[in-house]
Amino acid sequence: MSQEPGLVAGLVVPAPEGFSKRQRIELALENLTQADLARLALKFAAARSDIPLDEAGRKVLEADDPPLTQITRRDVARILGNDLAGERSTVEVVESYFPLSSPFEALFGSKGQSLRDRIARHMDHNPGDWSVEQLFGEIGAFDCSRARFGALLEQAVHPLSRSGDEQTKTVEALNRVLARDGYELAQDGEVSGHPLFSFRSLVRGVGGRPKNLIFASRGPKPEIGFADAINNDIVILSGEESCLIYDRPISASGLLWSELVSWWGDVTPGADAARLGARLQESLASDAERKLFAAYFKAYRSTLGEALPALLPQVYLHYDPAVVKTLRHRLPLPRQRMDFLLLLPSRQRVVIEVDGKHHFSENDLPSLKVYADMVSADRELRLAGYEVYRFGANELVGDGAEAKIKDFFDKLFRLHRIRQ
Structure with missing residues (x-):
């Protein structure tokens, strides 16, 4: 057996003689926990800009955490009304976190409009056509990981999107709703004199579910x-x-x-x-x-x-x-x-x-x-x-x-x- 293991995205891969690459990877993975596999998936996702893989990993890591319920997410959407992105393009804000076109569209084109095109049409070119609640339904924000939803809210209240009294009032309204599930948008810095907000748990708690x-x-x-x-x-x-x-x-x-x-x-x-x-x-x-x-x-x-x-x-x-x-x-x-x-x-x-x-x-x-x-x-x-x-x-x-x-x-x- 070789003494020099391989390394894939932080994973130590043993290199026994006569084993195929697939067998070596399976050997390296067999003793990893679900959380270890999820963290490994996040590394691959970051390297490949793979949103679905990133989402799958985050949902595993969040499984034991307090949920951000669909009820709360819907109320968040209603607070934002018809305007998620404020001064920015809705497509610009959303496409960093949600896939808005499929690989098949890129390869073969699309006879109809892509989700990206429809968001641009109904929220950027014709404001008010879609509500944020409808947008969340289209992009899957009601069911996505808590981290992804939180990142979207961070962008919604970013100074490039909202500033001054509008930013302050929006954050206050959102926090009243988020607090029901134990979360908040908390200021953690500033840029050019404007506050920056991060989505986080209201208070740090113990991990895992109580038992026995x-x-x-x-x-x-x-x-x-x-x-x-x-x-x-x-x-x-x-x-x-x-x-x-x-x-x-x-x-x-x-x-x-x-x-x-x-x-x-x-x-x-x-x-x-x-x-x-x-x-x-x-x-x-x-x-x-x-x-x-x-x-x-x-x-x-x-x-x-x-x-x-x-x-x-x-x-x-x-x-x-x-x-x-x-x-x-x-x-x-x-x-x-x-x-x-x-x-x-x-x-x-x-x-x-x-x-x-x-x-x-x-x-x-x-x-x-x-x-x-x-x-x-x-x-x-x-x-x-x-x-x-x-x-x-x-x-x-x-x-x-x-x-x-x-x-x-x-x-x-x-x-x-x-x-x-």
Whole structure:
């Protein structure tokens, strides 16, 4: 076997003797994930200006992200009315992102008008013939990747298209609609004194879909392994009897208390919200944790009702790609247990830690190692997209504790647009 592999668009291709080029490529591809293949497709697409291939790759990479729905895209089109491109040609803006003619037209000509010709006729030469909503239907913008749709909006509000008050008002109107799905047009620079806008997620969230939540342990730490490494199905090897395991799909809107109560009623026939609350409290390890948990429900149970996010105590596993990779390599998790976890809309994950003296000491003596391990785990969680907030245990007991807890959650909910 040759020792010199080939390289195709960043792909290392082995060169065993007697293998055809096709066999060598298949050998190189067989161990790649779908995401790896999608990224490879994007490299080929960029090199060949292949829009359909680029689109296929982007849809794979966006599969686990919050969607930009057809409802939102239609409302975006209606905001733009009959004018996508403003001062620019609609064809100029659109053709960079959507194929407007087929290869057969280039080779053999077309008896009728191409899509490019029709857009030029109905939107550039005769403004008002087509609405932006009709244009989106013709080019496939209602079903395209989120990245492609976002890039089109960036051009629609580019200073070459719109400037001054028109640009400002258009961005504000679009953002009111985009925010429903967790996206926005945010200023990230300027050209000749005019703002430039980029399409992005409103807030950075955790990647991957939550799965196999293991929480509320009232006994020894559970030992976790894989039942099915391909589908990332988790199995508890020991300690299962002391934990709760939420195995239902969690949507982009997060996990609500009402959903947790519904699940509890199904797995524990006859149980209700009060019994679930009592079961969760059994897992709390200190008076400070019990105070935070009780104050949360006292402050928000009635005001938020069905929209109250579930406050999960003693979480041993919240599935995401980083955790799966760690488990597969049998490495220590960034944090063996989270005191509390909130799964909020747009994949926002909020970890709340209540720090007693064991966070800073070992055998009742101050320990720099224990402290270093704690702050290291915080860094890893934040880099993975989590927010981490810490309370000192002494903050959560005595007079003023409830007011401090409510003030924190009021600010947190405003930050994440949880309406009260």
